[in-house]
Amino acid sequence: MSDTAEQGRTSWSNADLGIPDSGPARFESAHELRRGLAEIGYLADDGIAGVVYLADRLAKPVLVEGPAGTGKTQLAKSVAELSNSRLIRLQCYEGLDESKALYEWNYRKQLLRIQAAQISGGSDDGLRAASAAQTKDGAAWKHLEEDIFSEDFLLTRPLLEAIRADEPVVLLVDEVDRVELETEALLLEVLSEYQVSIPELGTVRATRLPMVFLTSNNTRELSEALKRRCLYLHIDYPGLEREREIVRTRVPGITDELADQVARIVQSLRTIELRKAPSVSETLDWARTLVLLGIESIDASGARDTLHILLKYQSDIERAAKELLSAGT
Amino acid sequence: MLDLLSGFVMELRQSGLPVSLTEHLDAADAMHHVNLDDRDELKYALGATLVKSNSHWRAFETAFEIYFALRRDSGPGDTQIENLEAWGEAGEKSFPGAGMGLPGQQGTGRGGGSGMTPQELAELLYQAIRSGNSGMLAMVARHAVDRFSGMEPGRPVGGTYYFYRTLRNLDLEGVLQRLMEEARHTAASSDGDALTALEERLMADAYKSRLDDLRKSIESEIRRRLVADRGAEALLRSVRTPLPEDIDVMHATRDELKALQVALHPLSRKLAVRLARKRRHQRRGPLDFRATVRRSLSTGGVPVEPKFRHPHPSKPEIFVVADISGSVASFARFTLLLVHAISSQFSKVRSFVFVDGIDEVTRFFEGADDPADAVRRINAEADVVWVDGHSDYGHALTVFNDRWGDEVTSKASILMLGDARNNYHASQAWVLAELQARARHVYWLNPEPMAYWGSGDSIIDEYGVHCEAVVECRTLRQLERFVGDLE
Numbered sequence: 025m026s027d028t029a030e031q032g033r034t035s036w037s038n039a040d041l042g043i044p045d046s047g048p049a050r051f052e053s054a055h056e057l058r059r060g061l062a063e064i065g066y067l068a069d070d071g072i073a074g075v076v077y078l079a080d081r082l083a084k085p086v087l088v089e090g091p092a093g094t095g096k097t098q099l100a101k102s103v104a105e106l107s108n109s110r111l112i113r114l115q116c117y118e119g120l121d122e123s124k125a126l127y128e129w130n131y132r133k134q135l136l137r138i139q140a141a142q143i144s145g146g147s148d149d150g151l152r153a154a155s156a157a158q159t160k161d162g163a164a165w166k167h168l169e170e171d172i173f174s175e176d177f178l179l180t181r182p183l184l185e186a187i188r189a190d191e192p193v194v195l196l197v198d199e200v201d202r203v204e205l206e207t208e209a210l211l212l213e214v215l216s217e218y219q220v221s222i223p224e225l226g227t228v229r230a231t232r233l234p235m236v237f238l239t240s241n242n243t244r245e246l247s248e249a250l251k252r253r254c255l256y257l258h259i260d261y262p263g264l265e266r267e268r269e270i271v272r273t274r275v276p277g278i279t280d281e282l283a284d285q286v287a288r289i290v291q292s293l294r295t296i297e298l299r300k301a302p303s304v305s306e307t308l309d310w311a312r313t314l315v316l317l318g319i320e321s322i323d324a325s326g327a328r329d330t331l332h333i334l335l336k337y338q339s340d341i342e343r344a345a346k347e348l349l350s351a352g353t
Numbered sequence: 354m355l356d357l358l359s360g361f362v363m364e365l366r367q368s369g370l371p372v373s374l375t376e377h378l379d380a381a382d383a384m385h386h387v388n389l390d391d392r393d394e395l396k397y398a399l400g401a402t403l404v405k406s407n408s409h410w411r412a413f414e415t416a417f418e419i420y421f422a423l424r425r426d427s428g429p430g431d432t433q434i435e436n437l438e439a440w441g442e443a444g445e446k447s448f449p450g451a452g453m454g455l456p457g458q459q460g461t462g463r464g465g466g467s468g469m470t471p472q473e474l475a476e477l478l479y480q481a482i483r484s485g486n487s488g489m490l491a492m493v494a495r496h497a498v499d500r501f502s503g504m505e506p507g508r509p510v511g512g513t514y515y516f517y518r519t520l521r522n523l524d525l526e527g528v529l530q531r532l533m534e535e536a537r538h539t540a541a542s543s544d545g546d547a548l549t550a551l552e553e554r555l556m557a558d559a560y561k562s563r564l565d566d567l568r569k570s571i572e573s574e575i576r577r578r579l580v581a582d583r584g585a586e587a588l589l590r591s592v593r594t595p596l597p598e599d600i601d602v603m604h605a606t607r608d609e610l611k612a613l614q615v616a617l618h619p620l621s622r623k624l625a626v627r628l629a630r631k632r633r634h635q636r637r638g639p640l641d642f643r644a645t646v647r648r649s650l651s652t653g654g655v656p657v658e659p660k661f662r663h664p665h666p667s668k669p670e671i672f673v674v675a676d677i678s679g680s681v682a683s684f685a686r687f688t689l690l691l692v693h694a695i696s697s698q699f700s701k702v703r704s705f706v707f708v709d710g711i712d713e714v715t716r717f718f719e720g721a722d723d724p725a726d727a728v729r730r731i732n733a734e735a736d737v738v739w740v741d742g743h744s745d746y747g748h749a750l751t752v753f754n755d756r757w758g759d760e761v762t763s764k765a766s767i768l769m770l771g772d773a774r775n776n777y778h779a780s781q782a783w784v785l786a787e788l789q790a791r792a793r794h795v796y797w798l799n800p801e802p803m804a805y806w807g808s809g810d811s812i813i814d815e816y817g818v819h820c821e822a823v824v825e826c827r828t829l830r831q832l833e834r835f836v837g838d839l840e
């Protein structure tokens with residue numbers, strides 16, 4: 025390894041000491057965790073708190089699945105806030121690859137550097153420089169190569185960022201089901217070894233394991249290997265009490281009575297067969313709207329006028345109105 | 354304790370859950386970090402380490418409840434069994450009569466109230482549902498099972514029998530009606546207004562959810578006593594229900610089909626990806642700057658030889674051709690779900706359904722996010738009957754070839770779905786041969802047990818010779834295996 029590479033590594037020099045650990049427990053108990061989350065506005069249940077607590081103790085990533093808008097993403101954010109960690113988020117999409125997930129060389133900067141070297145080297149002719157590179161001046165080019173593949177030219181992406189961070193980190197890999205298999209394999213590798221090897225620079229190891237959350241909307245099945253590596257958490261729609269608490273916490277200025285009514289109605293709607301059941305985010309949108317409109321208690325007409333915020337399909341709205349609002353059902 | 358866990362893991366595997374060694378070890382690790390006296394905590398810890406799919410949760414939960422049934426949540430008057438080992442042993446032995454309060458029998462060791470009359474019990478039930486008090490609900494459950502289930506030690510009767518027997522005697526419907534009457538009455542007498550439809554609905558839903566809680570408590574009370582009587586293992590064997598992936602699609606109930614549908618979605622995507630594979634590296638992808646720069650070093654930084662990334666997989670072209678006749682009715686529903694799931698993710702899926710006539714139904718799936726809608730429209734609008742509404746594969750294939758055959762190119766994969774029961778019509782297998790010559794792949798999924806293939810009017814063999822593979826596909830697991838083999 026060259027000098028530059030060594031230098032590049034000093035910023036994560038502790039990394040060579042061995043296998044990183046998860047550090048001291050972030051949370052005292054599942055119970056404490058649940059309480060702490062509630063204090064910062066995330067209402068977990070025993071299952072959620074239990075799994076997150078365990079994930080910290082076992083130093084394992086959590087794979088979070090469940091219907092849309094049930095607080096999967098928010099969970100990671102809230103856990104980061106509670107544990108005073110930096111949240112690093114990798115938003116997945118079809119086509120996400122290594123260069124956007126892990127790292128990439130800043131090729132523009134590299135090209136500029138190369139051009140600068142040619143000019144300062146007294147050569148204004150690219151082709152002559154090229155032939156020089158292959159013959160007598162090879163050493164200079166070797167030096168330049170080391171230079172442009174050093175830390176300064178590296179664009180760090182979320183995975184690498186999470187691994188080399190010195191401070192505590194919560195890594196959120198959001199909507200992991202959207203990446204292709206190759207990228208999933210890359211993820212698995214990183215989440216198993218917590219190290220990244222950059223051919224030009226050497227190996228980067230985590231000094232402290234980040235807490236990792238992967239969320240999935242289950243649009244495709246993840247590999248067995250990835251699932252084996254993770255703890256699994258399915259977050260379903262909350263029950264009545266929890267949903268009422270979420271509404272009370274997240275909607276400023278709402279009365280207890282209205283929050284209760286909102287939660288009850290939403291719970292009832294979820295028992296009807298709909299094309300798309302209302303999610304927690306839709307519950308919250310609805311509650312906020314009702315507060316804005318100054319509605320204190322929902323009656324049939326208030327419900328009818330605002331149902332479209334809760335339900336996305338016209339057929340669902342009609343169905344809900346029929347089931348809930350008209351007598352004789 | 355670890356033995357107990359091993360036994361439990363074995364039980365899960367018996368039910369078809371794929372628990373790996375790593376996961377087993379993780380679960381063992383996890384047990385060091387939970388309070389073993391807290392049953393829920395234990396359940397979530399084991400669930401998170403052993404169960405990696407929500408569709409398996411039910412099977413897991415049932416097994417857990419039985420395996421760890423002798424531990425009851427701490428409640429007033431409960432004797433706590435100290436540690437896991439003790440439950441394990443208790444679960445293996447049988448305790449004839451333990452906790453089996455027979456009708457009229459007093460002093461079952463759980464104290465208090467076994468002599469409750471049916472009237473008293475009915476009143477307690479009413480109060481419990483009215484207040485939603487969980488302690489009261491639990492008490493009702495226990496007394497109801499004591500009095501009404503008629504459980505007798507050693508009888509090889511399933512839990513559901515006792516469950517329904519108990520429920521029949523409780524008249525929960527009547528309780529609900531009484532509560533609703535009362536609510537209407539109160540509303541009318543307090544402010545003079547009758548309950549609105551919305552108020553009624555919400556109130557009824559609240560009571561119903563308490564009634565559900567009660568049902569669950571009764572169920573688990575019965576389960577607990579059955580375990581005490583017969584031992585966990587024996588009971589587990591008798592309650593095992595198939596996982597969604599093991600349900601026979603030809604004989605699925607509505608509920609089972611629903612579970613199937615959920616499990617099917619991710620699988621269908623995998624299937625489509627596999628069918629489309631191999632086309633990957635044919636075209637150039639976007640410029641790979643990193644590789645280009647690296648290469649340019651040998652030419653003094655002049656990027657004379659650009660490097661390209663591999664392209665993203667291109668959209669597959671899939672022709673799904675499915676028999677939706679009566680002989681495969683429930684498979685057809687499954688098939689349509691499958692087609693819907695595939696087409697919702699890939700734009701180049703064309704779907705065709707046939708009986709003795711054939712029709713393209715791609716348009717019904719486009720933009721339909723509810724498969725039920727698509728299925729309804731297909732049943733109503735698709736033109737699939739030609740003469741008599743009995744499958745005629747030969748005619749369907751011929752028409753398919755005449756009308757759409759030109760569009761089947763070397764980029765297309767054809768997926769045939771059906772039992773190849775041709776009602777003794779001509780097979781016209783040469784059509785399939787022609788199609789195979791043009792298409793990239795031809796596969797056939799047959800929902801009939803392989804043992805019946807070729808019997809009676811089944812001519813699967815005649816078609817099979819023109820397919821890359823003919824596979825039995827009666828369950829999701831088989832479908833999954835087929836998809837896996839496509840690699």
Ligand SMILES: Nc1ncnc2c1ncn2[C@@H]1O[C@H](COP(=O)(O)OP(=O)(O)OP(=O)(O)O)[C@@H](O)[C@H]1O
Pocket residue numbers: 065066067068090091092093094095096097098099239241270274304305308
């Ligand atoms: N348990 C909860 N406590 C507090 N707020 C919640 C809770 N669950 C959901 N929310 C709120 O609901 C909204 C939706 O949550 P979030 O975006 O995390 O859902 P998601 O599960 O990630 O959805 P998607 O699958 O669509 O990504 C957010 O505003 C979040 O704050």
Ligand SMILES: [Mg+2]
Pocket residue numbers: 096097098198239
């Ligand atoms: Mg999200």
